Amino acid sequence: MDREKFLDRISGAQKRAGRKIPSAEFSEEDVVSKPAIVGTPLEAFKRNFKANRGTLFESIDDLIKFLRAQGYKRGVIDAKAGAELPELAEEFEMLKSFDRANPDEAQFGVSRASMGIAESGALVLKDCDTADRLTSIAPWMHIALLDKTDIVQTIPEALAKTLTDTPYAIYVCSPSKTADVEGILIEGVHGPGIQACLLI
Amino acid sequence: MATQPIDDFCAKIKPSTKSAVGSASKETTAARKRIFEAAYPEAGKTDALRGIANAIKGQDLAANVRRAAESLERNGVKVLFAADAMEAKEQIAEIFKAEGVKNAVKVKSMTTEEIGLNSFLQSLGTDIVETDLGELIIQIEGEGPSHIVKPAMHRKRDDIAASFERHHVADSYDDNPQHITLNARKYLRKKFLAADAVITGANYVLAKEGAIALITNEGNARFSMAGAKIHIAIAGFEKVIPSAKELAVFLNLLARSATGQHSTVYTDFVSGPGSAKNSPQKMYFIFLDNGRSDILGSEFAEILKCMRCGACMNRCPVFRLISGHAYRATYPGPLGIVLSPLLAGERFCEYADLPKACTLCGACAEVCPAKIPLPDLVLKMRDLAKTKHCKVPNDINFAPFSFLATRPKLWRALVPLNRLANFLPLGAVKFGPLGRWLKTRTLPSFRGGLFRKWFKNG
Ligand code: SF4
Numbered sequence: 001m002d003r004e005k006f007l008d009r010i011s012g013a014q015k016r017a018g019r020k021i022p023s024a025e026f027s028e029e030d031v032v033s034k035p036a037i038v039g040t041p042l043e044a045f046k047r048n049f050k051a052n053r054g055t056l057f058e059s060i061d062d063l064i065k066f067l068r069a070q071g072y073k074r075g076v077i078d079a080k081a082g083a084e085l086p087e088l089a090e091e092f093e094m095l096k097s098f099d100r101a102n103p104d105e106a107q108f109g110v111s112r113a114s115m116g117i118a119e120s121g122a123l124v125l126k127d128c129d130t131a132d133r134l135t136s137i138a139p140w141m142h143i144a145l146l147d148k149t150d151i152v153q154t155i156p157e158a159l160a161k162t163l164t165d166t167p168y169a170i171y172v173c174s175p176s177k178t179a180d181v182e183g184i185l186i187e188g189v190h191g192p193g194i195q196a197c198l199l200i
Numbered sequence: 201m202a203t204q205p206i207d208d209f210c211a212k213i214k215p216s217t218k219s220a221v222g223s224a225s226k227e228t229t230a231a232r233k234r235i236f237e238a239a240y241p242e243a244g245k246t247d248a249l250r251g252i253a254n255a256i257k258g259q260d261l262a263a264n265v266r267r268a269a270e271s272l273e274r275n276g277v278k279v280l281f282a283a284d285a286m287e288a289k290e291q292i293a294e295i296f297k298a299e300g301v302k303n304a305v306k307v308k309s310m311t312t313e314e315i316g317l318n319s320f321l322q323s324l325g326t327d328i329v330e331t332d333l334g335e336l337i338i339q340i341e342g343e344g345p346s347h348i349v350k351p352a353m354h355r356k357r358d359d360i361a362a363s364f365e366r367h368h369v370a371d372s373y374d375d376n377p378q379h380i381t382l383n384a385r386k387y388l389r390k391k392f393l394a395a396d397a398v399i400t401g402a403n404y405v406l407a408k409e410g411a412i413a414l415i416t417n418e419g420n421a422r423f424s425m426a427g428a429k430i431h432i433a434i435a436g437f438e439k440v441i442p443s444a445k446e447l448a449v450f451l452n453l454l455a456r457s458a459t460g461q462h463s464t465v466y467t468d469f470v471s472g473p474g475s476a477k478n479s480p481q482k483m484y485f486i487f488l489d490n491g492r493s494d495i496l497g498s499e500f501a502e503i504l505k506c507m508r509c510g511a512c513m514n515r516c517p518v519f520r521l522i523s524g525h526a527y528r529a530t531y532p533g534p535l536g537i538v539l540s541p542l543l544a545g546e547r548f549c550e551y552a553d554l555p556k557a558c559t560l561c562g563a564c565a566e567v568c569p570a571k572i573p574l575p576d577l578v579l580k581m582r583d584l585a586k587t588k589h590c591k592v593p594n595d596i597n598f599a600p601f602s603f604l605a606t607r608p609k610l611w612r613a614l615v616p617l618n619r620l621a622n623f624l625p626l627g628a629v630k631f632g633p634l635g636r637w638l639k640t641r642t643l644p645s646f647r648g649g650l651f652r653k654w655f656k657n658g
Contacts, residue, residue, distance in 0.1 A: 001489075003269065006281035009489060010437060011262035013497030024255040024446070030248060031448045033239040036462070098478070100427075103389050120463045127476040133426035134478055137419055138389070156448040163409045163444060167275065168425070168474045171467040176419040179459070180334035180352055181360060181377040183224045189333055189381055190388060191419025191466070 048121025231460025271410025275472035309401025346524030411471035552590035
């Protein structure tokens with residue numbers, strides 16, 4: 001259908017109904033959950049990320065220990081995070097890119113998070129900081145590298161900075177999950193069963 | 201004389217379906233309550249937030265849709281407008297033809313259910329696969345969703361496992377829910393990576409930014425958008441909100457209302473073809489009317505503010521007993537009672553029995569995050585069905601009831617006699633409209649007190 005005709009139908013309906021357009025003003029106060037942001041943004045992020053069943057590391061050594069304990073041998077690291085974690089390549093076979101014919105080749109994927117949101121404990125992954133979206137979604141474990149200074153306190157703050165520099169972004173709160181079979185919670189549907197964050 | 205279609209359905213519901221739907225609905229309702237109390241302990245804050253959501257959804261849609269279309273185009277999205285279901289399907293088929301799409305994956309979208317997209321594309325020889333676990337479970341059996349958030353709510357693990365084996369999603373029968381999920385994971389990754397195109401809905405369209413927000417728990421939106429080369433999104437025009445700023449209100453309401461989570465696991469923001477490797481290189485967006493502009497101009501306009509959270513059906517005492525398929529349309533529960541007859545157009549009267557499947561208890565209006573006055577709309581719908589002279593089978597004569605109900609003094613005088621209801625030989629009424637009506641209904645024994653009070657915490 002022609003655009004103008006389509007829009008005319010909408011404006012015609014609005015005129016017919018003759019309703020007043022209400023004010024939709026609101027402030028950050030009205031939306032933000034106060035209990036969720038208690039403490040500094042860093043403290044709130046850590047608390048909420050863990051409450052979402054996220055796995056948090058504060059040092060690369062702890063991360064390596066964890067990967068070892070899982071028995072992992074092979075990971076994939078996003079080009080934009082590669083330079084920052086040379087330690088991983090000493091211990092694990094680190095792929096530089098994804099083989100689409102073999103999406104389960106890497107047991108874990110490492111990429112950069114553009115932001116963290118304290119209020120929801122979510123990671124923000126933007127295309128401008130990720131070379132390949134598959135790194136964060138296909139392997140069983142995903143590790144997001146998050147700079148502590150990139151943590152914002154509230155969801156409104158995050159929203160103001162989400163689409164400013166990238167065509168695509170995603171908020172990731174926890175491991176991928178479903179309750180589609182009898183309401184039972186299962187983690188690791190299409191995305192990671194273990195969602196981790198390494199604070200730097 | 202025939203019975204109402206909804207009664208026919210109810211007479212055949214399996215006890216396992218009843219218990220699955222009843223308990224899941226109750227649990228989700230309780231989780232919703234807990235999480236709102238924890239997030240907003242301040243008196244009245246949740247309520248105020250719902251009011252803001254209602255006001256945002258009441259903004260000038262004509263202006264916002266125009267702005268959204270322009271912003272999307274600025275971001276490199278090809279924008280189309282569809283007057284009805286058929287036009288939208290044809291537009292998608294044309295894109296498929298022009299781009300040579302043979303295989304497509306779909307990210308759960310009620311709008312595509314509404315227009316019957318899957319069967320249409322399949323009839324043209326395209327392979328289209330649902331990637332949400334619940335949707336996959338029903339798709340392979342050729343069923344429609346029984347709930348807008350949990351489409352396979354009516355199914356049990358053993359029959360899902362048998363169906364997975366039969367349709368080769370799994371190599372063998374395994375009814376462990378974890379294994380069912382893993383089998384779907386394995387099966388669908390191949391589909392994601394082989395797909396030429398991905399079709400999604402849009403939970404929200406941001407007019408200022410020219411972007412859509414997609415909300416999933418499983419991660420299927422991101423995975424399919426790391427596999428397919430073409431992305432087609434379709435949504436009713438009422439999904440447009442002014443900007444990302446307003447999205448904060450909805451992100452705080454939607455997951456809490458839908459599943460009792462504070463946030464959904466994944467919120468994807470897509471504002472055009474991606475810049476990452478493996479991301480779609482082309483994006484199309486289709487604005488759908490399909491009866492919505494008529495609704496917008498009518499006394500039912502409030503229903504367009506719905507954000508498809510499912511809280512109203514979870515809370516509904518009738519839905520809990522009869523399950524979603526009883527409503528015979530894409531949208532069940534209190535939402536469906538209002539929306540389905542309106543979307544049916546000329547087939548309005550086929551759904552005229554739906555507004556009667558409501559006790560007018562008002563519980564849905566209390567939980568609706570968009571503060572839609574659902575019970576008022578249900579009443580208006582009953583009225584409309586009468587005005588349109590729809591013939592509903594087995595209409596019970598309510599004249600004696602309305603005589604009493606409009607005389608408060610007489611009503612109050614008779615209330616103590618309610619106890620006598622326990623002694624009425626209702627089981628013996630086998631014939632006539634009342635007999636048919638009682639066939640699918642068991643009256644609870646009268647126990648006094650206020651209905652609203654004992655219903656409150658359920
Ligand atoms: S009508 Fe309200 S409660 Fe029901 S699905 Fe829509 S938004 Fe949710």
